[in-house]
Amino acid sequence: MIPDALRQQLQLLLEHQPIVKQIIQYLPSDLQRVAGTPEGLLALLLTAAVGLLVLLALAGTSKSKKGSSILLAGPMNAGKSTMYYQLVDGSQHNGLVASMEQNTGVASVNGRQARLLDIPGHHSFRHKLESSVKDAAGIVFVIDAVEITPHKVEAAEMLYELLTNSSFAKSRTPLLLACNKADLEEEAHSTEFIRKTLERQLDAMRKTKTAGIGKEASAGVALGAADKPFSFAGLRSKVALVECSAKAGQLDDVRAFIAGCL
Amino acid sequence: MLDYFAIFTKGGALLWTLQFTTALKHNPLDALNALIRTCLLEERSGDAAFTYAPKVGAQQALKWTFHNGLGLVFVAVYQKTLSLLYVEDLLAAIKDAFLQEYTPGSYSYPQFQDKFAQILRDCETRADKARTLAAQPTRAAPAAAAPAAKAGKAAGQAGSKAGSGAATPQQWSSEESGSDADADAAGSSGSAAGGSSSAAGSDEEAAANGDAAGGFNLAKLKGKGVRAAGPAGRRNTAAARRAVEEAKEKAAKEKAAQSSPAKPKSGRVWGGFGRKEEAVGRLDFTEGQAPGAAANGNGTAEDLGSSLIDAPEEEYEPVDDEPVGQAAANGNAAAPAKRGLLGSFVGKLALSVVGSSALSAADLAPALEDMKRRLMERNVAEEIAAQVVDSVAHSLEGQKLSSFTGVGQFVRRAFEDSLSGILNKRQVDVLHDIKRARARGKPYVVVFCGVNGVGKSTNLAKIAYWLGQHGCKVQLAACDTFRAGAVEQLKTHAMRLGVPLYERGYEKDPAKVAAEAIRVAQRDGRDVVLVDTAGRMQDNEPLMRALSNLISLNQPELVLFVGEALVGNDAVDQLVKFNRSLADLAPGAAAGGPAKRQVIDGIVLTKFDTIDDKVGAALSMVYASGAPVMFVGCGQTYVDLKKLNVRSVVNSLLK
Numbered sequence: 001m002i003p004d005a006l007r008q009q010l011q012l013l014l015e016h017q018p019i020v021k022q023i024i025q026y027l028p029s030d031l032q033r034v035a036g037t038p039e040g041l042l043a044l045l046l047t048a049a050v051g052l053l054v055l056l057a058l059a060g061t062s063k064s065k066k067g068s069s070i071l072l073a074g075p076m077n078a079g080k081s082t083m084y085y086q087l088v089d090g091s092q093h094n095g096l097v098a099s100m101e102q103n104t105g106v107a108s109v110n111g112r113q114a115r116l117l118d119i120p121g122h123h124s125f126r127h128k129l130e131s132s133v134k135d136a137a138g139i140v141f142v143i144d145a146v147e148i149t150p151h152k153v154e155a156a157e158m159l160y161e162l163l164t165n166s167s168f169a170k171s172r173t174p175l176l177l178a179c180n181k182a183d184l185e186e187e188a189h190s191t192e193f194i195r196k197t198l199e200r201q202l203d204a205m206r207k208t209k210t211a212g213i214g215k216e217a218s219a220g221v222a223l224g225a226a227d228k229p230f231s232f233a234g235l236r237s238k239v240a241l242v243e244c245s246a247k248a249g250q251l252d253d254v255r256a257f258i259a260g261c262l
Numbered sequence: 263m264l265d266y267f268a269i270f271t272k273g274g275a276l277l278w279t280l281q282f283t284t285a286l287k288h289n290p291l292d293a294l295n296a297l298i299r300t301c302l303l304e305e306r307s308g309d310a311a312f313t314y315a316p317k318v319g320a321q322q323a324l325k326w327t328f329h330n331g332l333g334l335v336f337v338a339v340y341q342k343t344l345s346l347l348y349v350e351d352l353l354a355a356i357k358d359a360f361l362q363e364y365t366p367g368s369y370s371y372p373q374f375q376d377k378f379a380q381i382l383r384d385c386e387t388r389a390d391k392a393r394t395l396a397a398q399p400t401r402a403a404p405a406a407a408a409p410a411a412k413a414g415k416a417a418g419q420a421g422s423k424a425g426s427g428a429a430t431p432q433q434w435s436s437e438e439s440g441s442d443a444d445a446d447a448a449g450s451s452g453s454a455a456g457g458s459s460s461a462a463g464s465d466e467e468a469a470a471n472g473d474a475a476g477g478f479n480l481a482k483l484k485g486k487g488v489r490a491a492g493p494a495g496r497r498n499t500a501a502a503r504r505a506v507e508e509a510k511e512k513a514a515k516e517k518a519a520q521s522s523p524a525k526p527k528s529g530r531v532w533g534g535f536g537r538k539e540e541a542v543g544r545l546d547f548t549e550g551q552a553p554g555a556a557a558n559g560n561g562t563a564e565d566l567g568s569s570l571i572d573a574p575e576e577e578y579e580p581v582d583d584e585p586v587g588q589a590a591a592n593g594n595a596a597a598p599a600k601r602g603l604l605g606s607f608v609g610k611l612a613l614s615v616v617g618s619s620a621l622s623a624a625d626l627a628p629a630l631e632d633m634k635r636r637l638m639e640r641n642v643a644e645e646i647a648a649q650v651v652d653s654v655a656h657s658l659e660g661q662k663l664s665s666f667t668g669v670g671q672f673v674r675r676a677f678e679d680s681l682s683g684i685l686n687k688r689q690v691d692v693l694h695d696i697k698r699a700r701a702r703g704k705p706y707v708v709v710f711c712g713v714n715g716v717g718k719s720t721n722l723a724k725i726a727y728w729l730g731q732h733g734c735k736v737q738l739a740a741c742d743t744f745r746a747g748a749v750e751q752l753k754t755h756a757m758r759l760g761v762p763l764y765e766r767g768y769e770k771d772p773a774k775v776a777a778e779a780i781r782v783a784q785r786d787g788r789d790v791v792l793v794d795t796a797g798r799m800q801d802n803e804p805l806m807r808a809l810s811n812l813i814s815l816n817q818p819e820l821v822l823f824v825g826e827a828l829v830g831n832d833a834v835d836q837l838v839k840f841n842r843s844l845a846d847l848a849p850g851a852a853a854g855g856p857a858k859r860q861v862i863d864g865i866v867l868t869k870f871d872t873i874d875d876k877v878g879a880a881l882s883m884v885y886a887s888g889a890p891v892m893f894v895g896c897g898q899t900y901v902d903l904k905k906l907n908v909r910s911v912v913n914s915l916l917k
Contacts, residue, residue, distance in 0.1 A: 076299065077295075081273065081274040081275070085275060092275075093275055093276070093369035094275070094276040094277065094278070094279065094369055094370075095276045095279075095291065096270075096274045096275055096276060097268075097270055097274055097276060097291055097294045097295055097298060098274060098294070098295045098298040098299055098303075099272070099273055099274035100272040100273075100274070100298055100302060100303060100335070101272045101273060101333065102273070103273040103274070118273075120274075120303075122299060122303045123686060123687060123688045124303055124304075124682070124683030124684070124686060125683075126686055127682055127686060154688070157688075157691075204694060204697065205691070205694060208691055208693035208694040208697065
């Protein structure tokens with residue numbers, strides 16, 4: 001079956017390589033007989049090679065690759081696209097309206113290149129947001145610090161969906177809560193107030209959402225211990241809160257976070 | 263005169279704006295944001311115009327156009343009362359002009375202002391010329407004005423009928439938007455033509471003007487005794503119509519009086535046909551049986567397990583197949599007779615393999631037609647299917663295919679995105695809201711409404727079971743005081759579920775029963791009150807008025823519309839009319855509106871287990887009302903309650 005040259009090489013391998021003989025001895029007795037012949041040895045070598053390739057391929061896909069893009073998410077009118085344009089272009093040009101589709105681009109942050117993905121906050125983009133989380137090296141969740149109270153439920157819902165996303169929890173993607181619109185100094189709430197508001201909302205939400213929606217039970221566990229009230233510090237992922245203003249260009253904390261994610 | 267014109271990218275960056283008037287009290291960007299959030303992102307980009315009502319100031323109308331290849335949006339904003347005719351013309355011209363100057367990445371176009379002013383002037387003069395030309399009474403005009411006048415007459419007569427519904431004004435406005443020249447001929451300076459005029463009065467006026475402007479022989483018309491033009495004629499016709507109406511009313515009253523002479527009401531006899539005592543005796547089974555066993559066969563509902571809504575969501579594997587592509591290919595195969603086989607082959611190659619040429623309407627048409635037919639086969643209402651297809655077509659035209667995707671696959675992906683977007687609405691978290699209401703000390707009131715026989719009482723019981731499982735104290739309110747057995751049905755459910763029921767029997771005012779039930783619930787410390795109402799047809803005005811009375815009197819936190827998944831085209835009509843009745847017929851709606859404007863907050867989709875993959879009713883209802891599907895009833899036992907699985911619905915629709 002196999003050509004003579006190959007047969008000769010295999011015969012030489014069998015006879016003159018002690019390590020091959022040692023390996024054959026470790027095999028079970030039936031296989032030893034098979035491995036003694038050149039055809040058997042060839043077959044074994046081929047299967048071993050194929051098996052190795054398959055293992056390598058599986059390992060390559062199952063290893064959680066660190067994502068490559070920074071996600072800008074948040075409720076509507078938070079200032080995500082303004083922040084995007086400030087980071088990418090350095091100015092917000094003539095102003096912005098509500099985004100109808102996502103913005104992607106490359107920003108140079110502290111000397112490094114970062115790919116930004118800005119997803120609109122409208123509810124019809126929720127599934128796109130969910131599918132983009134697995135590819136994210138870091139998430140900047142932009143919140144309107146002025147209008148936090150009327151929109152706290154919407155912001156908390158989006159944040160909840162983000163925190164209970166399985167790829168987010170598994171890869172422990174770092175999360176930055178950027179309290180935007182700090183340039184309106186008197187009207188913008190403090191980060192402490194926003195933190196407390198969101199924590200309270202998420203605490204209430206995790207009790208009702210695990211009961212009603214029908215997601216996996218692990219989603220509830222991921223949001224901290226059930227007996228203690230919810231807090232961002234208790235999460236496994238790193239969550240930081242900063243103040244920033246996209247319109248005025250005060251985005252140093254955000255830039256530092258992005259540079260740290262890459 | 264326009265108020266504002268803006269050009270921006272789909273990503274949100276404004277490229278060029280022009281503000282015509284500084285008299286606006288609100289930020290003009292608010293109108294744009296409202297347009298994007300409530301119209302364009304809700305897949306309504308096929309609509310003719312959008313109305314924005316600012317908090318201070320007059321209403322504005324917005325018109326728009328896209329350039330999908332470059333991702334640009336052009337929007338013109340003007341006062342709604344003006345109803346300018348040249349706006350669409352202007353949008354198209356500005357689009358062409360701007361594309362010559364546009365460079366991606368550049369955000370300042372200083373020299374575009376002059377070009378814009380010039381194009382605006384051209385469009386205005388063109389529109390003026392068209393209007394003056396059409397307004398002149400010529401011999402050619404009667405041919406054009408006659409259909410307008412006939413339609414006007416038909417609309418006027420229909421408009422004078424009580425409760426004519428939305429059909430006729432829609433026809434009228436669609437005719438107008440189709441033939442702007444005819445509308446000009448009618449002389450109505452735009453209040454009927456541009457905006458959405460649905461009042462019968464404007465129909466009448468437009469119709470009468472049609473006679474005046476067209477070259478009719480007035481003497482001939484007067485002689486025949488037909489409705490004549492001119493102020494005297496108009497008065498005569500209005501008076502004549504009023505006289506006819508009064509005569510009709512009188513005849514109806516006489517007939518009613520004849521059919522029912524003043525006779526005292528006699529008691530109803532069940533089991534009739536003569537054998538009164540015997541029949542009643544036979545039907546009454548309460549004697550001689552133990553009170554507990556008489557109620558039900560298998561005891562209370564505690565041992566049924568948890569509701570299916572709490573079961574983990576099944577993993578849905580989408581079946582990946584390409585029937586859309588094949589059908590589109592067949593459609594394309596039919597077209598090449600015009601272009602020649604070789605030309606069409608090269609064209610198809612260019613589209614699907616190289617992906618260089620932009621998609622035109624002709625390329626998309628077969629795939630879109632196939633998609634519309636497919637949606638309608640899945641029981642989506644016809645007008646909803648048309649609107650969704652229209653909206654997706656608007657967003658696809660001019661886009662370039664990436665290489666190696668066929669038109670069919672491209673269209674299918676676009677539809678998947680848009681259908682998921684429509685069905686994925688913001689969910690109301692009922693349990694969360696109940697907890698908040700509990701903290702405030704008031705019960706959380708839910709009202710179930712819908713047409714006859716959709717499953718309101720059954721699904722009310724299922725939801726009561728689910729809430730009970732999550733520790734909420736439920737109270738039922740029997741406000742269906744009309745249907746025989748409705749109160750007994752709820753009594754049985756209440757007994758099986760172990761919840762209290764507030765009922766006052768039959769023939770009582772449902773609004774008052776509901777108010778008393780809420781008071782009793784508050785006194786007893788119940789968390790939720792589920793109010794069952796009688797089924798009613800959406801066209802029945804007195805019943806719709808009673809429903810809106812109930813809702814506005816009790817101000818429920820949640821108004822659920824119960825609709826069955828078997829319904830077809832009627833779904834749209836039901837929802838639109840229910841919504842409109844709740845908004846318009848509420849007492850105090852005329853006096854500037856109540857504190858909380860009540861419309862349908864959520865949909866309960868019932869009888870979902872009876873349809874296999876004809877799930878289109880979900881899409882029709884969600885698109886027509888804008889409310890999310892909060893519960894899905896999928897069986898007739900207490901546990902058969904689920905949430906809508908958007909992915910599986912979208913896949914069933916596109917299979």
